[in-house]
Amino acid sequence: MRVLHVVTGLGDGGAEAVLHRLVAHDPHDEHHVLSLTGPGKYGPMFEAAGVPVHALNMPRGRVTVEALRRHWRLIGSVQPDVVQTWMYHADFLGGLMARLRGLPVVWGIHNTTLAPGRSSWATFMVARACAIFSHWVPDKIVVCAEAAARVHATMGYDGRRMVVIPNGYNLSHFVPNVAARVRWRLTHGIEPNAVLLGTVARFDPQKDHTNLIAALSLLARRGVEFTAVLVGSGVDEHNRELVQQVSAAGLGDCVRLLGPTTDVPSLMNALDVHVLPSAAEAFPNVLAEAMACGTPCVTTDVGDAAQIVADTGWIVPPRDPEALAKAIQRALSDMSNAQTWVARKARCRQRIVQHFGIETMVARYREAWRAVCADRPAVNGRASE
Numbered sequence: 001m002r003v004l005h006v007v008t009g010l011g012d013g014g015a016e017a018v019l020h021r022l023v024a025h026d027p028h029d030e031h032h033v034l035s036l037t038g039p040g041k042y043g044p045m046f047e048a049a050g051v052p053v054h055a056l057n058m059p060r061g062r063v064t065v066e067a068l069r070r071h072w073r074l075i076g077s078v079q080p081d082v083v084q085t086w087m088y089h090a091d092f093l094g095g096l097m098a099r100l101r102g103l104p105v106v107w108g109i110h111n112t113t114l115a116p117g118r119s120s121w122a123t124f125m126v127a128r129a130c131a132i133f134s135h136w137v138p139d140k141i142v143v144c145a146e147a148a149a150r151v152h153a154t155m156g157y158d159g160r161r162m163v164v165i166p167n168g169y170n171l172s173h174f175v176p177n178v179a180a181r182v183r184w185r186l187t188h189g190i191e192p193n194a195v196l197l198g199t200v201a202r203f204d205p206q207k208d209h210t211n212l213i214a215a216l217s218l219l220a221r222r223g224v225e226f227t228a229v230l231v232g233s234g235v236d237e238h239n240r241e242l243v244q245q246v247s248a249a250g251l252g253d254c255v256r257l258l259g260p261t262t263d264v265p266s267l268m269n270a271l272d273v274h275v276l277p278s279a280a281e282a283f284p285n286v287l288a289e290a291m292a293c294g295t296p297c298v299t300t301d302v303g304d305a306a307q308i309v310a311d312t313g314w315i316v317p318p319r320d321p322e323a324l325a326k327a328i329q330r331a332l333s334d335m336s337n338a339q340t341w342v343a344r345k346a347r348c349r350q351r352i353v354q355h356f357g358i359e360t361m362v363a364r365y366r367e368a369w370r371a372v373c374a375d376r377p378a379v380n381g382r383a384s385e
Contacts, residue, residue, distance in 0.1 A: 001369055002030045004080035006094025008087040010040035010053075012202060012233045012260055014285045015086050015110035017042075018144070018167050022365060023051055025170065025358045029366065032078050034071070036090055061122050063093065075101050082106060082369045084142075088126045095137040104372035107138040109157075112148040112303045113206070113280035131156035139372035142365070145283040145304035163368055166304070167283050168361025171353055174292035176345070177269045184263075184270035188229070188256075195226045195332060198271040200264065200286045201278070203234030209242060211300075212277035214321035215328065217249035224329060228255045228275075231267060235259060268293040273331045278302050279318045288356050291348035296341075298327045308356070312348045 005023070010016055010033070020042050023031045033046050035055045043053045054074055056067040075083070075097060083098035085091045086108040098105045107130075134141060134157045141162045143149040153159040182192065190196060197216075201207040209230065216228055228251075230242075236259035237243060246255050261267055264286075268274065274290035274297045281303035288308055290297050299305045300318040309315060314327035335341050 001028075001081045001366075001373065002032070002079065003369060004032045004034060004075065004078050004083045004098075006034045006036070006083060006085045006090045006098075008035075008089040009037040010035045010042040010046075010055075012041045014167075014283075015108065015144075016040070017285060018110070018361075019086055020045060021168065021170060021358055022362060024049060025168075026362050026366065029369075032080065034074060034094070036067070036093065061120075068097075071097050072101075075103070081373050084108060084365075084369070085138075086110065088123055088130055091130050091138070092126050092133065096133070099137045104369075104375070105138045106368055106372060107134070107141040109141060109143045109148055109152055110282050111280075112145060112151050112282040128155070134158040134161065139375060140368050142368060146307065147303045148282045163364075165361060165364045165368070166356055167285055167288065168356055168358040169285075169288050169292055169352060170358050171292055174265050174268065174289050174352075176294040176349060177265065180266040181269040184266040188258075188270075190227060190270070195335070196270060196272050197226050197228040197275055197328065198231065198267065198273075199228070199275050199277065200231045200261075200267065200289075201235070201276070202232040202260075203239055203242060206278060206280040207232075208277045208279040208300075208319065209235070210245060211279070211319055211321055211324060212275060213242075213245045213249050213251065213255075215275075215277065215324035216251055216255060218321060218325035219328060220249075220251060220254065222325075222329070224332065226254060226332070229258055229267075229271075230255065231258045231261050233260045264289055265293060268295050271295050272335060273298060273328065275324070275328060276300060276302075276305065277318075277324060278305075281305060284308070288352050292352040292356075294345040294349045296331060296344050296348055298324065298331055300324070308351075310351060312344060312351055 031051050033053045036058050038057055039055045046053045056070055058067045082104045084106045085094040091107040095105045142165050143162050144167055146164055149162050149164050236257050268290045274295050276284055276299040278300055283304045287297050297309055297313040301315050302318055306315050316323040316327045
């Protein structure tokens with residue numbers, strides 16, 4: 001099959017990472033990627049792998065006539081068998097363009113909680129519009145989490161068209177690695193036996209770094225010794241808001257703001273516990289990535305987090321720093337029993353291997369594409385696989 005992926009952008013985000021993994025691990029089909037905005041982080045990575053990338057460079061929040069023309073012409077030149085869209089703006093615009101071209105369309109939903117104030121007003125309105133168009137534009141709607149399917153069905157999305165495909169991971173890339181743990185700690189000046197907590201998340205209200213800082217402050221006041229690294233886009237010393245929060249909480253000596261990283265597996269191996277403090281998620285990739293490296297997780301009960309972690313970690317309500325602090329303290333207490341901790345780390349890895357391998361995700365996307373192609377006559381004079 002020839003698949004055209006239409007994505008809102010190619011920056012440092014969870015849906016973008018899933019798209020990259022999907023294309024990288026599907027040797028059977030021909031892929032093209034169209035970004036409504038710029039090439040971002042993943043554009044050069046796709047091009048380096050031989051995947052054509054087209055960026056419309058539309059300004060955020062504004063659709064231009066020239067971009068629409070380029071979008072329309074690109075569909076005609078690529079002649080895809082199916083159009084797979086990613087995130088609300090691409091679902092709406094890319095899906096509508098493909099439908100007007102008479103092509104099969106598969107939408108992608110990678111968010112769970114939508115509310116004014118937490119999501120931008122433009123995103124909120126586009127998602128609401130998508131709920132109306134979901135009964136006509138997409139042949140199928142891929143949702144990355146059971147929780148997201150329930151929420152969007154309540155919003156008015158056509159539940160009959162939904163199929164849940166959990167995110168999948170390259171388990172030869174995310175793997176327990178003692179050498180990587182030692183190397184990462186040495187590089188960042190962290191003692192081999194130091195208790196190291198970590199959170200990998202871009203700076204965004206839904207990631208709720210405020211909840212994390214409050215929980216870490218409680219731990220510090222109770223005499224718990226730890227070092228915590230916060231990693232992600234916008235999470236660095238240039239973020240005045242976050243720097244002030246850390247300073248006001250008295251955590252300047254034990255919390256480090258490291259910004260984004262290109263080596264997540266080494267970081268996950270270096271951590272003793274990964275903490276997800278989010279107020280909202282769909283299918284939080286970082287939990288599965290940490291667990292695949294054998295790192296137990298403390299997480300808020302958002303999206304499908306509880307389904308990912310199950311009994312391998314600790315799950316607490318969102319926006320509850322006290323509960324988050326107590327769960328982290330329980331995790332650190334369990335670390336004192338080496339035999340129990342090694343068994344827990346093994347269970348983390350095994351759960352991801354059993355349920356969230358990349359091969360399973362790719363196969364299910366290909367199944368969805370084949371199904372919608374089979375339901376329609378070949379548009380380009382080629383029979384789809």
